Amino acid sequence: MTRESAFPQVENAPAPTRRERVRQATSREIKEIARRHLTAHGASGVSLRAIAREMGMTAPGLYRYFTGLGDLMEALQADLFAELAAAVDAAEASVPAADTDGRLLAALRAVRAWGLANRAEFALLFGPAASQAAAAEDSPAAEAGRRFAATFVALFDQLIAEGRFTVPAEAEASPALRSQLEAFARLTGFSGDRASSGAIRVLLSCWVRFYGIVCMEVFQHLGFVADDMEALFEAELRDLAAGLGVAYRAP
Amino acid sequence: MTRESAFPQVENAPAPTRRERVRQATSREIKEIARRHLTAHGASGVSLRAIAREMGMTAPGLYRYFTGLGDLMEALQADLFAELAAAVDAAEASVPAADTDGRLLAALRAVRAWGLANRAEFALLFGPAASQAAAAEDSPAAEAGRRFAATFVALFDQLIAEGRFTVPAEAEASPALRSQLEAFARLTGFSGDRASSGAIRVLLSCWVRFYGIVCMEVFQHLGFVADDMEALFEAELRDLAAGLGVAYRAP
DNA sequence: GAGAAAAGTGAACACCGTTAGCTCGCTTAC
DNA sequence: GTAAGCGAGCTAACGGTGTTCACTTTTCTC
Structure with a gap:
């Protein structure tokens, strides 16, 4: 995984830890799926439970990333x-x-x-x-x-x-x-x-x-x-x- | 209840039966309450169960009047x-x-x-x-x-x-x-x-x-x-x- | 008054957001 | 190297939702 170092660090970015990186990735994935649901079924068709299901996790887990559905939508x-x-x-x-x-x-x-x-x-x-x-x-x-x-x-x-x-x-x-x-x-x-x-x-x-x-x-x-x-x-x-x-x- | 006859029948209206009248009244009441909830909490705040509760009846009963929430909203x-x-x-x-x-x-x-x-x-x-x-x-x-x-x-x-x-x-x-x-x-x-x-x-x-x-x-x-x-x-x-x-x- | 039609109920299914308490594993400090 | 701590995720639960189905109760009609 040291391949990452091939990409020069952005100046002033405080060297994101590994945890931080995977966290960002998960956050991105959540939003990606939410976006798909939004496209397919409108704003009211976006639900935490459905997103979690699609990610192979449970809804409460998403609360580690967003304080709630409203926060995700924002x-x-x-x-x-x-x-x-x-x-x-x-x-x-x-x-x-x-x-x-x-x-x-x-x-x-x-x-x-x-x-x-x-x-x-x-x-x-x-x-x-x-x-x-x-x-x-x-x-x-x-x-x-x-x-x-x-x-x-x-x-x-x-x-x-x-x-x-x-x-x-x-x-x-x-x-x-x-x-x-x-x-x-x-x-x-x-x-x-x-x-x-x-x-x-x-x-x-x-x-x-x-x-x-x-x-x-x-x-x-x-x-x-x-x-x-x-x-x-x-x-x-x-x-x-x-x-x-x-x-x-x-x- | 014969007071109703004081109001002249609208021409060509086929003499609404009593049942028909109370049905209309209930339908109106449902929409009135829905309207209040709409005003107070937005479109997503309108729910059949809440309306029924407020009317002292149960949600499935409303299906006698509207084919579903979407129909009510329409x-x-x-x-x-x-x-x-x-x-x-x-x-x-x-x-x-x-x-x-x-x-x-x-x-x-x-x-x-x-x-x-x-x-x-x-x-x-x-x-x-x-x-x-x-x-x-x-x-x-x-x-x-x-x-x-x-x-x-x-x-x-x-x-x-x-x-x-x-x-x-x-x-x-x-x-x-x-x-x-x-x-x-x-x-x-x-x-x-x-x-x-x-x-x-x-x-x-x-x-x-x-x-x-x-x-x-x-x-x-x-x-x-x-x-x-x-x-x-x-x-x-x-x-x-x-x-x-x-x-x-x-x- | 008997029978039919309509109104309304209760239980159930499948969802939803959100909270609380817990476990497990990674990271950090000693 | 190990122990503490913290973050991620889980289970269980609460209260809410729309909707269906089978059933009972009421009301109208004949």
Whole structure:
């Protein structure tokens, strides 16, 4: 087992003991199985007992790894956010770095594609905020969510920097709205000086619109419109891009 | 119990027998209690055994009224759609019939208000399409959903009739999109001749946008923006109205 | 009042999350 | 090298769930 030493230790990682490694592996396995059950039977189809059974152990044993089913689901949520973020990054990376327009379009399409390919997972991330009351601002899941959002914040930030779209006059917004938008910009990490509340408003509006069309499709409302809503999505994306001063391109 | 005869029989209703009446009452009671549990503990907090316990009977007895938990939830969904539709109609009715603009704004605000006041219920109606595979096109729930949608179809239809907004050129849309939009118009009952695919596209786009902002708020995403997203909602509503040629008015 | 149909019950099956107390084996300290 | 300690996992148990089946009780109809 000294083969492991072939992989150079990550700097500052405190030499994970053997126990630690097998622990990580078990934890990963639990989440893998949970993910499979999620995909196959939806969020309510994930059960500790079934997972344990599949692993050849008993349910109480899982409590050594997660404090309960809710905790597992939260961990899963964090992983899924990371997976989605990776899918988005990959899509973005397949476009020249200088091509901001292409990167934004690719990123948005990647979110939709991932959602359609992973309905239950998408619902877990973007559906009704189940139980978690306040959703613990500092939970790993929330953290992963922010990391996902960061990709889009960066893209949007660039649009602002390049002065792509015309910003509505500040006077149009009520003071309440303005202060909310400013707080939002601060929290999400938009570059403070350039990102006027008007610009944030435009971006947030686009994001809401995008969220709406993707949720509708993934949650299978408007199912009566058509099986394949790609045409509608692309039409919406075209409008969205237009509003942002981004040149639309067919996929 | 002959007091019942004081209420004139509804025409064509085949004289409900006493048994039938008490059956209806029990059915209503089951749904009432289910609704309370839904409100209090979310969709997963609705259980047949708990309902039966509260009614002083046993769970298997409920199978005389619903074929299972899923069936109950579907019935509940239908009732909730009706309740939401009633709330919307009430809001609409509080505005002069001739004031199309006011009625539309009131109707949209009513949906948001209902959703915020009934989060779990809203999630049941507009959240991820749980299990029901195809969601049975002809289920009572789907029927109730269509009746809810009809209110907005009527309002939108009127906007089209009044030629409120400029319709994008037909040529802009791909053939695939056009045929989808036309199918949609047919299915939802837009008045065929006037409702061009372009007009439908504008309306659908607005609906998606509205869906997006309300879902985000009700599902408590963007929770970090602010507790009270009313300002943002109103801003969005203003834009939406502008796009439809509807005069925005503060609530 | 007899017979049929509906309403409701009890027991059982197969699941579920979670807790408590225990055993066994690996790791660490002496 | 051995003894202590700690972590992983197990068994048993509690209370909860949906659902089925056979049975009894109630109610309506003739």
